[in-house]
Amino acid sequence: MTNPLLDVWDTPFQVPPFAKITVADFAPALDIAMQDDLAKIDAIGQNPRPATFANTIEALETTSELMHKVLSPFYAMAGAHTNSELDALMREFSPKLAAHGAKISGNKALFQRIETLWNSKDTLGLSEEQMMLLKDQYLGFVRSGAALTGEAEARLTEIKSRLSVLCTTFTQNVLADERDWFMELTDDDLEGLPDFLIEAARNAGKEKGVNGPVITTSRSLIAPFLQFSSRRDLREIAKRAWDARGANGGEHDNLAIAQEILLLRQERAELLGYKNFAEFKLETEMAKTPDNVRDLLMNVWEPAKSAAERDAKILSSMLHADGINDALQTWDWRYYAEQRRKAEFDLDEAEIKPYFELTNMINASFHVAGRLFGLQFEPIELDLYHPDCKSWRVTRDGADVAVFIGDYFARGSKRSGAWCSAMRSQTNYPNAEIPIVVNVCNFAKGDPCLLSTDDVRTLFHEFGHALHQMLSNVTYRSLSGTSVARDFVELPSQLYEHWAMLPEILKQFARHVDTDEPISDTLIERIGQAATYDMGFSTVEYLASAIVDLEYHTNVPNDDVMAAQSRVLDQIGMPSEITMRHATPHFAHVFAGDGYSAGYYSYIWSEVMDADAFAAFEEIENPFDADLAQKLENTVLSKGGSVEPDVLYTQFRGRMPGIDALLQGRGLAT
Numbered sequence: 001m002t003n004p005l006l007d008v009w010d011t012p013f014q015v016p017p018f019a020k021i022t023v024a025d026f027a028p029a030l031d032i033a034m035q036d037d038l039a040k041i042d043a044i045g046q047n048p049r050p051a052t053f054a055n056t057i058e059a060l061e062t063t064s065e066l067m068h069k070v071l072s073p074f075y076a077m078a079g080a081h082t083n084s085e086l087d088a089l090m091r092e093f094s095p096k097l098a099a100h101g102a103k104i105s106g107n108k109a110l111f112q113r114i115e116t117l118w119n120s121k122d123t124l125g126l127s128e129e130q131m132m133l134l135k136d137q138y139l140g141f142v143r144s145g146a147a148l149t150g151e152a153e154a155r156l157t158e159i160k161s162r163l164s165v166l167c168t169t170f171t172q173n174v175l176a177d178e179r180d181w182f183m184e185l186t187d188d189d190l191e192g193l194p195d196f197l198i199e200a201a202r203n204a205g206k207e208k209g210v211n212g213p214v215i216t217t218s219r220s221l222i223a224p225f226l227q228f229s230s231r232r233d234l235r236e237i238a239k240r241a242w243d244a245r246g247a248n249g250g251e252h253d254n255l256a257i258a259q260e261i262l263l264l265r266q267e268r269a270e271l272l273g274y275k276n277f278a279e280f281k282l283e284t285e286m287a288k289t290p291d292n293v294r295d296l297l298m299n300v301w302e303p304a305k306s307a308a309e310r311d312a313k314i315l316s317s318m319l320h321a322d323g324i325n326d327a328l329q330t331w332d333w334r335y336y337a338e339q340r341r342k343a344e345f346d347l348d349e350a351e352i353k354p355y356f357e358l359t360n361m362i363n364a365s366f367h368v369a370g371r372l373f374g375l376q377f378e379p380i381e382l383d384l385y386h387p388d389c390k391s392w393r394v395t396r397d398g399a400d401v402a403v404f405i406g407d408y409f410a411r412g413s414k415r416s417g418a419w420c421s422a423m424r425s426q427t428n429y430p431n432a433e434i435p436i437v438v439n440v441c442n443f444a445k446g447d448p449c450l451l452s453t454d455d456v457r458t459l460f461h462e463f464g465h466a467l468h469q470m471l472s473n474v475t476y477r478s479l480s481g482t483s484v485a486r487d488f489v490e491l492p493s494q495l496y497e498h499w500a501m502l503p504e505i506l507k508q509f510a511r512h513v514d515t516d517e518p519i520s521d522t523l524i525e526r527i528g529q530a531a532t533y534d535m536g537f538s539t540v541e542y543l544a545s546a547i548v549d550l551e552y553h554t555n556v557p558n559d560d561v562m563a564a565q566s567r568v569l570d571q572i573g574m575p576s577e578i579t580m581r582h583a584t585p586h587f588a589h590v591f592a593g594d595g596y597s598a599g600y601y602s603y604i605w606s607e608v609m610d611a612d613a614f615a616a617f618e619e620i621e622n623p624f625d626a627d628l629a630q631k632l633e634n635t636v637l638s639k640g641g642s643v644e645p646d647v648l649y650t651q652f653r654g655r656m657p658g659i660d661a662l663l664q665g666r667g668l669a670t
Ligand SMILES: [Zn+2]
Pocket: 461, 465, 490, 493
């Protein structure tokens, strides 16, 4: 009896044989695959011959093929169609895989061979891509501490395990405060609230065991409450509670934890030979240095602050017109911004949705890829993990390019959000199969399935990631497609969103589901206005968090973190009517793990690039210019991580990105 995960796959395009796989197959297959990986890696480390690029770096590329074979269908199912057994496996596999990774990075014999090659890299006659592969391997080992010995090595292990405890506690403390606080609403307190919010508040009440609506500090409840509630007294109570998460004293207080995390990160960076944690984190990003990040953030900060200050004046006068003799406070902004939006830029989603039918919008995303890159999409039938998955064979000039799978509908077994993954990523190894690329979304299933404008942007966003995978043209799998720096990976996806809202595309594909009438110019214009409304506020609240994150990790506060936060905000002149999008005591991006620590900037970094990149098409007034599309493919979209991102961008644009297009796009230009 063989395990279908480890068998040869005789399915079309060698997609994982989901019809044969059972949950019980995963654990034994993963054990075998991990052993296989370790045995191959040991053999590379113990090779008696001197290290060469081929017998070490290239050899490492293929050791984990069996693991990919097991894990790609596992992650597909655990993310998009899970059950309690798969959830349990997920909990079992995470520490197993972490330990597996630690075994590899702790393999001293292997690291020595990589280091030898790195030290003689300029004499090896490597191609640009091979050099990137060597650099990735070398830095991967060094950054995990492979070069340390003795006390330093032991201390690093200690720091890592302490950090993982602290980060988990930080998250749990925020969750505890979010669970503990709620505000009960009487009928009088519902003034101004729309039905959907009252309904959600009633459901939250049931969850809390209260007979009636409540507001909790969950963003999905409290943000609309602050936006719609005309009860200024209640808005103040709610906003203060929201701000205080993680800073309420007692056993769930996060301030000392945040401080210790920052100090340990600094120590970790110093052990590894870096000046500070931001320098360590940014080394492998496109931004490269803290100064580059600071420059970008501060360049956007000033115009954003000016826009917010202009808006604050308008909102203040609305507050005064309501007979309130007080300055505009942080609990007032969302409410008066909503009043102003209704008066000046109202956009009724219900009026728009009938124009955005899912199949039409999928066709629009394919149509754009056809015009820009010559890709063709032909529906095919594949046995996948859920009957709602649709598949297409993607070709160009008759040659197979990829298999594309779209899994669009929300269901209980799918985690929330939207994402793109490759069940198999691209490589130019001889006889390699074409990539299999999956887009997963969470659109409410309906017949017809109608999308909001946000949904349409999400559809195009994930398809942009898919193009990055499908058009990838590199030799080594670990450098292909979306295997790029975090602050570069959102460029193809966010860039593709620009085509979704082109009037030309909307006129052709956004047709009323009942009458087939194309969407009107007026509606198109209102969609555009709605997208940039109140951008001064949202840019300021975001940037304040990004700047504090960067400063914390370049200049660790030795005193109380809240005092340090205030110092940073004072320095940049934070408007008093706006608070940080995430303040220190509940800034999970930064303190719940390493993911976005010294990395919260990357959202706007990517947005600067996508705006600047699309401006290249706008400048020549042709969003489908063939030469420019070709250039985009030859640089950003096909090279994966085989070339440094700043080099790729400069090849595409002739220069590094500037912020003008972003300011324009966000309506912040003066
Ligand atoms: Zn994305």
